[in-house]
Amino acid sequence: MQPFNKYYPPDWIPEKGSVNKFVGKHPLGDRARKIDQGILIVRFELPFNIWCEGCGNHVGKGVRYNAEKMKIGNYFSTPIFSFRMKCHLCDNWIEIHTDPKNAEYLVVSGARKKVETWEPEDSEVIKLKDEDEAKKMVDDALYKLEYSVKDELRSKEALPILTQLQKLNDKQWADPYTHSQRMRKKFRVRIFFSINVHN
Structure with a gap:
């Protein structure tokens, strides 16, 4: 049963609680190695293009990282999360926060958001009235x-x-x-x- 993560040690009995508790392991495994600091390791996908300030390279939208997720505050009842990850091209740490007020993400340190602006005429969009x-x-x-x-x-x-x-x-x-x-x-x-x- 071990390949299906259903291994029960021979000296374990149900009265001793869950297997994870008996073995001294967290149910989330290695992802919860910093859970005592309030940090959970999650898979984070970049929501926009960024420039890494460590190596100066462009990192595209959708690149995934193993990020340290931590709750840093609240906006009314909505939690604000911090995602901290290391650039895959250098040793620079990038930190991105959620912004529930504006429904977007903010780059706090280690990188800068790539600004992509264009005129409505360039994208064949009808210009709105002021x-x-x-x-x-x-x-x-x-x-x-x-x-x-x-x-x-x-x-x-x-x-x-x-x-x-x-x-x-x-x-x-x-x-x-x-x-x-x-x-x-x-x-x-x-x-x-x-x-x-x-x-």
């Missing part, structure tokens, strides 16, 4: 009407070419029976003429 413009639309009905016409034109221009082609195709093939009938008629005419030519 607060002043939204207020003006609420107050001024004429401006709202004018804006809605411009917005409709802008949205048509912003449609990708494939979407435009798909819409055109859907429009042309709204009645497939009629189109199919027309194509069969042309095909029959060609066959009729080719048979007459050969005869």
Whole structure:
């Protein structure tokens, strides 16, 4: 039974408690070697790209580490956790904290987050209205009407070419029976003429 982690020592009896307690081992095994300090070893996946400050190398999003997880505080009733891990390219320690207030992670030490900014036009995303413009639309009905016409034109221009082609195709093939009938008629005419030519 040992391969299935169900090994029971010959001198163990149920009255002595659990096997882990009898052997003097934690149920989580080696992962709990620092549990007396409040640290648990977990598998942590980087939530974003970072630059290691020890070696200066780029570490990509999704790289996994055996990190030391520790509770360091609370945001109301939500716990704040610290994840401390060693860079796989050097001996530098990286520390990342959870940020429940903003629903994200913060790099505290040992690395810096790779800042990836771009303009909405570069990613083909329609630019959102600012607060002043939204207020003006609420107050001024004429401006709202004018804006809605411009917005409709802008949205048509912003449609990708494939979407435009798909819409055109859907429009042309709204009645497939009629189109199919027309194509069969042309095909029959060609066959009729080719048979007459050969005869």
